[in-house]
Amino acid sequence: MDIWGGENLEMSFRIWQCGGSLEIVTCSHVGHVFRKATPYSFPGGTGQVINKNNRRLAEVWMDDFKDFFYIISPGVMRVDYGDVSSRKDLREALKCKPFAWYLENIYPDSQIPRRYYSLGEIRNVETNQCVDNMGRKENEKVGFFNCHGMGGNQVFSYTADKEIRTDDLCLDVSRLNGPVVMLKCHHMKGNQLFEYNAEKHTFLHIITQSCLTISRLEDGSYGPTVEHCNKSPKQAWDLHNYTRQQRLTLLHVNSNQCLDMPSEEDKMVPTLRDCNDSRAQQWLLRNMTLSA
Structure with missing residues (x-):
């Protein structure tokens, strides 16, 4: 470096x-004095x-x-x-x-989800704008803004738990036509459970059986809410790099290690490494048939 x-x-x-x-020494104090110029x-x-x-x-x-x-x-x-x-x-x-x-x-408190289907912007098909946290805090409404491609406030993950996350906050809505707010992810499904349909490009809010959409809110502002599903392009969303194919980990029984991506030295031969739940150890098996 x-x-x-x-x-x-x-x-x-x-x-x-x-x-x-x-380790942090008990009652220790560290000072850092910056110079006026390096x-x-x-x-x-x-x-x-x-x-x-x-x-x-x-x-x-x-x-x-x-x-x-x-x-x-x-x-x-x-x-x-x-x-x-x-x-x-x-x-x-x-x-x-x-x-x-x-x-x-x-760092188990990290805000990085371990398993996810997409990571990046969530773009509305009708408006071509993106869901944006606007730098807001917990219990505030999620925003909506022109897609800028610069990451930051427009980075959301759609996780394997069917949550729409920004850092440690999840999109949460309690009723039909209600505002979509950002609350701490509780992993208890409920108001934070959204099912994405890749063919229809829709997010179904399971509790209310309604679709994530862009509409005029009760306070007169314009932003994400949930309404009865109606096939409107306002209810269609494109997810960045979305994939939901089933990935498997292949365990080598004798060594108790997992099949991993090839090494830098030999890029044609997969390797065995300690299992670590990374995507380097996830494999797609096509046309697989299991028989008893």
């Missing part, structure tokens, strides 16, 4: 995933250096979960991050744990 930026995360990922630990230069600008560093740490340590970072901060994808093969080789040699392990064991 160059200068600074991203090293705080990289150190945490590297230490935890490779067998170490970071004594060094940032080649290409501060943003360029920080984006490069962040891209490198994502490529080396975050496995498939790097997609979340790239969707939220698409500008990072435009930087040249150089060659990270030696860092990946070191991670492999040290038998460092996958990022899924880090999320499950070190």
